[in-house]
Amino acid sequence: MPKGTIYYVKIAVTGGAGFIGSNLVLRLLNDGHYVTIIDNFSTGRIENLGDDLHHPRLVINRIDLTDGDATCKTLTDVDVVYHLAANADVRDGWKHPRKDHEQNIMATHNVLEAMRLNSIPRIVFSSTGSVYGETKVVPTPENAPFPIQTSLYGASKLAAEALIQAYVEGGLVTATIFRFVSILGPRYSHGHITDFMRQLLRNPDELMVLGDGSQTKSYLHVNDCVDALVNHLVSRDKMCTYNLGVDHTITVHDSIGWITAEMGLTPTLKFSGGNQGWIGDNPLIHLDIAAIRKSGWEPKYSIKESVIETTRWILANRWVLEPKA
Amino acid sequence: MPKGTIYYVKIAVTGGAGFIGSNLVLRLLNDGHYVTIIDNFSTGRIENLGDDLHHPRLVINRIDLTDGDATCKTLTDVDVVYHLAANADVRDGWKHPRKDHEQNIMATHNVLEAMRLNSIPRIVFSSTGSVYGETKVVPTPENAPFPIQTSLYGASKLAAEALIQAYVEGGLVTATIFRFVSILGPRYSHGHITDFMRQLLRNPDELMVLGDGSQTKSYLHVNDCVDALVNHLVSRDKMCTYNLGVDHTITVHDSIGWITAEMGLTPTLKFSGGNQGWIGDNPLIHLDIAAIRKSGWEPKYSIKESVIETTRWILANRWVLEPKA
Numbered sequence: 001m002p003k004g005t006i007y008y009v010k011i012a013v014t015g016g017a018g019f020i021g022s023n024l025v026l027r028l029l030n031d032g033h034y035v036t037i038i039d040n041f042s043t044g045r046i047e048n049l050g051d052d053l054h055h056p057r058l059v060i061n062r063i064d065l066t067d068g069d070a071t072c073k074t075l076t077d078v079d080v081v082y083h084l085a086a087n088a089d090v091r092d093g094w095k096h097p098r099k100d101h102e103q104n105i106m107a108t109h110n111v112l113e114a115m116r117l118n119s120i121p122r123i124v125f126s127s128t129g130s131v132y133g134e135t136k137v138v139p140t141p142e143n144a145p146f147p148i149q150t151s152l153y154g155a156s157k158l159a160a161e162a163l164i165q166a167y168v169e170g171g172l173v174t175a176t177i178f179r180f181v182s183i184l185g186p187r188y189s190h191g192h193i194t195d196f197m198r199q200l201l202r203n204p205d206e207l208m209v210l211g212d213g214s215q216t217k218s219y220l221h222v223n224d225c226v227d228a229l230v231n232h233l234v235s236r237d238k239m240c241t242y243n244l245g246v247d248h249t250i251t252v253h254d255s256i257g258w259i260t261a262e263m264g265l266t267p268t269l270k271f272s273g274g275n276q277g278w279i280g281d282n283p284l285i286h287l288d289i290a291a292i293r294k295s296g297w298e299p300k301y302s303i304k305e306s307v308i309e310t311t312r313w314i315l316a317n318r319w320v321l322e323p324k325a
Numbered sequence: 326m327p328k329g330t331i332y333y334v335k336i337a338v339t340g341g342a343g344f345i346g347s348n349l350v351l352r353l354l355n356d357g358h359y360v361t362i363i364d365n366f367s368t369g370r371i372e373n374l375g376d377d378l379h380h381p382r383l384v385i386n387r388i389d390l391t392d393g394d395a396t397c398k399t400l401t402d403v404d405v406v407y408h409l410a411a412n413a414d415v416r417d418g419w420k421h422p423r424k425d426h427e428q429n430i431m432a433t434h435n436v437l438e439a440m441r442l443n444s445i446p447r448i449v450f451s452s453t454g455s456v457y458g459e460t461k462v463v464p465t466p467e468n469a470p471f472p473i474q475t476s477l478y479g480a481s482k483l484a485a486e487a488l489i490q491a492y493v494e495g496g497l498v499t500a501t502i503f504r505f506v507s508i509l510g511p512r513y514s515h516g517h518i519t520d521f522m523r524q525l526l527r528n529p530d531e532l533m534v535l536g537d538g539s540q541t542k543s544y545l546h547v548n549d550c551v552d553a554l555v556n557h558l559v560s561r562d563k564m565c566t567y568n569l570g571v572d573h574t575i576t577v578h579d580s581i582g583w584i585t586a587e588m589g590l591t592p593t594l595k596f597s598g599g600n601q602g603w604i605g606d607n608p609l610i611h612l613d614i615a616a617i618r619k620s621g622w623e624p625k626y627s628i629k630e631s632v633i634e635t636t637r638w639i640l641a642n643r644w645v646l647e648p649k650a
Contacts, residue, residue, distance in 0.1 A: 094495055097441065101434045105484060109426045116422065132471075133490075143470040146457075148564070149490035159430060159484030165458075165474035170419055239473070 009233060012036045012078040012120075014065060014111065015085030017044030019189045020126065023222045024082060024229055029055050031230070038074060039085065040064040047319065048187045065107035068114075075114040080122045080233060083111050086157070088190070090130065091277070093152035104156035108163055116172045124232050127161050127179045129218075129243065129287050130154035139288035142179070142241050150282065161241075168239040176232040181245035181287055184306040185222030186313045189320055192252065193310050196259055198321050200267060207260075207267040210277035213252045216284045218245045221301035221309070228297050243287035246299045252277075255307050262311040334558060337361045337403040337445075339390060339436065340410030342369030344514045345451065348547045349407060349554055354380050356555070363399060364410065365389040372644065373512050390432035393439075400439040405447045405558060408436050411482070414515070415455065416602070418477035429481035433488055441497050449557050452486050452504045454543075454568065454612050455479035464613035467504070467566050475607065486566075493564040501557040506570035506612055509631040510547030511638045514645055517577065518635050521584055523646050525592060532585075532592040535602035538577045541609045543570045546626035546634070553622050568612035571624045577602075580632050587636040 011028055015021040016037030021044065028035050029052055037049075037060045052058060063070045065085055075081065087103035108125075115123060132140045133150040149155040167173050182191060199207055228244050260267060289299075301309075314320060336353055340346040341362030346369065353360050354377055361384045362374075377383060388395045390410055400406065412428035433450075440448060457465045458475040474480040492498050507516060524532055553569050585592060601607075614624075626634075639645060 093491075097438060098434075101431075101488070105430060105434075106426075109423075109430075113422060145468040146471060148566075149487040150494040152488070152491045152495070155484075155487035155491040158487045159480075162474040162480035162483045163426075163477070166418075166477045166480040169475040170477070241473075 008032045008034065009080060010034045010036070010078040011080045011082065011233070012038055012075055013082045013084060014038045015044060017041060017046065017048055017060070018084065019048070019187045020183055020222055020225060021082075021084045022048035022187055023185070023226050024084070025049065025058070026052055027226050027230060029057055033057070035059070036061060036078060038063060038065065043088070043189065043324075045189075045324065065110050066102045068110040071110040072114040072117055075111065075120065076118045078120055080124065081111060081115060081120060082124045082229060083108065084126045086126070087153070090151055090153040091281070097152060100152040100156035104153070105159045105163075108160035112163055112167050112173070116167065121173060122234070123164060123173050123175045124229060125160065125164055125175060125177045127157045127177050128154060129179050129181050129245065129285050130282060131158045131161065131179060134282055138284060139286045140243070141288040142243055142291055165239065174235060174238050176235055176237075177241040178228060178244045179241065179287065180225065181218040181220050181285060183222050183225050184219050184310040186309070187222070187320070188310045188313065192255065193259060193307065194314065194321060196256065197263070197311065197314055200260070200263060200265055201321070204265045205267055206270065207256065208270050208272070209252060209256065210272050211252065211281065212271050212273055212275060213256070213269070214275060215252050215277060215281065216249045216286065217252075218249045218286050219303045219306050220245050220299060221306040224299040224301055228292060231295070231297055242292040242295070243289050244292060245287040245289050246303060247289060248303060249286045250303045254304075258304055258307045259311050262308055263315070333357045333359065334405060335359045335361070335403040336405045336407065336558070337363055337400055338407045338409060339363045340369060342366060342371065342373055342385070343409065344373070344512045345508055345547055345550060346407075346409045347373035347512055348510070349409070349551050350374065350383070351377055352551050352555060354382055358382070360384070361386060361403060363388060363390065368413070368514065368649075370514075370649065390435050391427045393435040396435040397439040397442055400436065400445065401443045403445055405449065406436060406440060406445060407449045407554060408433065409451045411451070412478070415476055415478040416606070422477060425477040425481035429478070430484045430488075433485035437488055437492050437498070441492065446498060447559070448489060448498050448500045449554060450485065450489055450500060450502045452482045452502050453479060454504050454506050454570065454610050455607060456483045456486065456504060459607055463609060464611045465568070466613040467568055467616055490564065499560060499563050501560055501562075502566040503553060503569045504566065504612065505550065506543040506545050506610055508547050508550050509544050509635040511634075512547070512645070513635045513638065517580065518584060518632065519639065519646060521581065522588070522636065522639055525585070525588060525590055526646070529590045530592055531595065532581065533595050533597070534577060534581065535597050536577065536606065537596050537598055537600060538581070538594070539600060540577050540602060540606065541574045541611065542577075543574045543611050544628045544631050545570050545624060546631040549624040549626055553617060556620070556622055567617040567620070568614050569617060570612040570614050571628060572614060573628060574611045575628045579629075583629060583632045584636050587633055588640070
């Protein structure tokens with residue numbers, strides 16, 4: 001955009017009531033844009049929108065993206081789609097194998113078809129570092145060797161990426177695809193920190209840990225994530241793909257130390273064993289972020305800061321640990 | 326298998342009435358196996374089965390794999406699934422964007438779910454060299470850099486590969502994935518040779534060619550393809566992926582020369598221009614076949630032999646050029 005010019009854009013955010021989606025929506029509203037949330041509220045929560053629930057520039061549509069007709073009727077009159085809606089339950093993929101297929105692949109197909117039919121020119125997509133499977137190249141760059149999928153979640157996100165790329169090549173949309181590490185921060189709703197805290201609030205003396213605690217992962221603060229998403233509201237590139245993470249990693253052990261210290265607890269740790277927390281768990285996720293760095297983006301939070309802030313936020317917002325009403 | 330022991334296996338072949346599928350089915354019957362064809366006959370033809378249509382070890386089920394319940398009820402009591410059913414109409418992807426999604430991704434999901442629910446342990450899958458998009462690494466090995474999809478067809482096949490890999494990692498199936506170049510030979514039903522011959526039989530004096538004729542491709546004879554498929558009826562590997570092609574390439578110009586010579590014609594050539602025949606056409610497909618070679622397989626036909634045999638077969642079986650009854 002030319003300097004000094006401000007554009008207010010009409011934006012749809014699928015999954016806009018979810019963890020990352022709601023953080024993005026609040027930022028976009030704050031920046032002056034017009035936002036339409038599309039969410040089926042299966043995991044998204046009205047609470048996440050706080051005081052902005054009735055914002056004059058916000059519209060909320062409760063539809064399920066697996067319904068192609070409803071998607072096509074709803075996803076109209078916007079300039080950009082942030083497609084964040086997904087089944088993000090990586091661990092329990094095998095308990096409901098249709099879910100990844102329907103929520104991640106079919107939904108993306110329906111979003112792309114709605115964009116084609118309604119002439120919406122741009123999509124920004126939240127993919128995952130899980131698409132690299134158990135790659136041997138670490139830190140993993142975007143052009144790592146052709147990956148082998150190790151989870152239904154990763155497979156379904158790769159499928160969605162592939163569909164988006166085909167629509168770009170077909171000249172129908174432009175796209176930025178982000179491959180996220182796990183995201184932490186305010187409105188965090190599920191993952192190892194909620195698992196641990198739920199256990200510890202029930203029994204402060206013992207913590208059961210999946211795997212042997214040595215799994216090495218990278219985490220990004222949601223504010224850093226939203227910075228990157230917003231930077232790609234417009235783009236000169238027809239298509240680009242960026243890893244999104246931080247330059248360092250931690251082990252599950254590190255995270256346990258910070259969480260328990262923040263909670264003032266010293267529980268006995270019990271381990272299920274093995275270097276995987278579950279089938280398809282990648283024991284090592286560390287993305288190379290040189291490419292997105294070159295574009296000017298820089299993570300501002302360390303993983304330690306993110307873990308501690310997330311722990312504090314959950315302690316102050318315990319409703320997030322309760323089953324949805 | 327121990328030497329000297331012969332196992333007759335129960336095998337399902339999806340798309341078994343199609344070009345490659347019918348060639349495979351006839352070979353499997355000839356080898357003594359029990360075969361169930363699953364085909365929706367949208368492009369598959371009863372004619373392809375010839376005298377074996379009423380073979381005592383052959384069962385034919387007309388169902389559509391997009392119907393999950395029907396798939397689950399039909400795909401039972403077999404040891405191996407050759408999953409060849411697909412929308413193979415690469416060129417016209419954008420005329421019906423749902424087709425690749427439904428026939429290639431959703432169908433594969435339904436096949437895998439049926440295999441999980443009915444405890445069928447092995448799948449052999451026909452993917453495509455198109456999954457490499459416009460890779461810069463040529464000849465292209467299986468572990469080429471993370472590809473960017475350029476067609477809905479390639480994207481949908483990559484999605485299917487990814488789903489299969491996740492099911493392998495989940496311990497539910499073993500798999501061999503083959504990435505084919507274009508296949509030629511008896512029962513060939515669509516592609517540049519039928520396009521050219523249909524034109525030339527109508528008007529022997531002129532041939533309209535998509536692109537500039539310089540597109541460089543590799544083609545494999547269906548007998549060589551079936552050899553590789555049959556070699557992987559059983560495997561010691563949980564999961565492997567092989568390119569399937571020949572070591573040389575030809576241009577569209579070469580192919581035109583062989584086809585017209587075989588037909589005894591010297592038409593004027595007209596070119597639509599550009600280095601792509603259509604959106605998503607890869608101007609250069611040349612797969613590295615070192616890996617499958619190491620496993621003992623070797624292509625027996627040159628591309629020239631394949632093109633000439635295909636031309637002759639079509640001249641003797643002109644029904645293949647007619648719309649299906």
